Amino acid sequence: MGKRLLIAIMLVGGFLVLLPLLQEPQELEFSAYATIQDKPKEVPQDDQALFIQALRLSIRDPQRARDILDDISFSDSVFASEARSLSTAIRTADLAEDEAYTYTLIGQSLARIEAWELGVEALEKAVNLNPEYAEAWAYLGEAYQHIGRDGAAALARASAINPLSISVNLFEALYWQRQGDFEQAFGHLQTAHLMDPQNAQLLVEIGRNQVLGGKVIEARAFFERAVESDPHNVNLLKILARYSLKNQLFIEEVGLPAALEAQRLAPRDTEAIYLVADAYWLMRANRSIALSFLDAALQRDPTNTEAHLLKGIINIEVQDFALAREHLEQVLAFSSNQLEVSQATTLLSQIAP
Numbered sequence: 001m002g003k004r005l006l007i008a009i010m011l012v013g014g015f016l017v018l019l020p021l022l023q024e025p026q027e028l029e030f031s032a033y034a035t036i037q038d039k040p041k042e043v044p045q046d047d048q049a050l051f052i053q054a055l056r057l058s059i060r061d062p063q064r065a066r067d068i069l070d071d072i073s074f075s076d077s078v079f080a081s082e083a084r085s086l087s088t089a090i091r092t093a094d095l096a097e098d099e100a101y102t103y104t105l106i107g108q109s110l111a112r113i114e115a116w117e118l119g120v121e122a123l124e125k126a127v128n129l130n131p132e133y134a135e136a137w138a139y140l141g142e143a144y145q146h147i148g149r150d151g152a153a154a155l156a157r158a159s160a161i162n163p164l165s166i167s168v169n170l171f172e173a174l175y176w177q178r179q180g181d182f183e184q185a186f187g188h189l190q191t192a193h194l195m196d197p198q199n200a201q202l203l204v205e206i207g208r209n210q211v212l213g214g215k216v217i218e219a220r221a222f223f224e225r226a227v228e229s230d231p232h233n234v235n236l237l238k239i240l241a242r243y244s245l246k247n248q249l250f251i252e253e254v255g256l257p258a259a260l261e262a263q264r265l266a267p268r269d270t271e272a273i274y275l276v277a278d279a280y281w282l283m284r285a286n287r288s289i290a291l292s293f294l295d296a297a298l299q300r301d302p303t304n305t306e307a308h309l310l311k312g313i314i315n316i317e318v319q320d321f322a323l324a325r326e327h328l329e330q331v332l333a334f335s336s337n338q339l340e341v342s343q344a345t346t347l348l349s350q351i352a353p
Contacts, residue, residue, distance in 0.1 A: 103129065
């Protein structure tokens with residue numbers, strides 16, 4: 001169960017960072033469709049009704065929907081951000097004067113905000129308008145899987161039309177990862193990388209796929225190549241550090257240096273500060289150094305749940321259970337990460353009142 005949850009989290013988190021890869025107007029940017037931001041439990045009924053009306057109208061009359069979406073975008077509605085995203089997609093598509101492209105962009109935007117059924121409807125319109133539109137088929141194959149349908153046929157159609165499309169290969173990789181076939185996924189990621197060899201994020205995705213497939217040692221080369229291609233990229237350095245620390249491999253030679261370099265380049269980056277603390281703690285080199293970096297991270301961001309969790313663990317080690325409880329309770333208060341919440345809950349249950 002834990003492994004499945006980890007795989008699900010990596011599939012969602014990893015592919016989200018592949019933002020726009022593609023330049024041709026008919027080859028859309030790839031996205032695994034970010035989870036919609038948590039909305040308040042109580043949403044004004046009129047706001048919600050208007051937003052749903054705009055979503056449905058976008059399938060039938062995109063231009064009229066855009067006007068409603070613009071009104072929502074400039075309001076204080078909780079749906080303003082989503083409305084702005086869809087309105088922008090419609091405007092972008094208008095410039096192309098291609099209906100299939102329009103409905104594919106709309107479908108992509110609808111799916112991104114978890115309006116999966118409507119997203120499928122828009123994408124089906126796109127492939128009906130242009131049955132040879134590979135990217136529309138690829139997005140449709142992904143969307144089908146989110147409404148309980150098998151997307152394999154749509155993805156196969158996309159691949160048959162354009163086997164060298166980056167987005168088609170990325171969605172194929174994502175499909176095979178969900179099936180647990182990481183060798184198939186690896187082949188599609190390699191094809192995408194051949195099409196865009198300068199893209200460091202594709203190397204990261206290949207590395208993540210190797211980790212998921214149990215080839216943790218082999219994954220190192222891909223993460224390191226990504227950093228070598230852009231050595232001053234703080235995000236890539238943090239990804240390399242996390243790979244090492246999460247798998248507890250090469251900590252002294254890879255994890256700690258990557259975390260320190262990220263923190264040097266971005267001294268105010270809370271995540272980088274936390275990763276340095278984690279590296280020192282895992283090395284068991286000096287607990288006080290780890291704690292000092294954790295304190296620095298929490299000073300910058302008191303809601304950093306990773307730092308709270310690690311402080312809780314360290315305080316349990318030194319048997320300061322009261323302080324450990326305080327930090328673990330902060331994890332429960334602020335974290336939306338299921339693994340963190342589960343770990344904090346387990347640790348709290350082990351601490352005597």
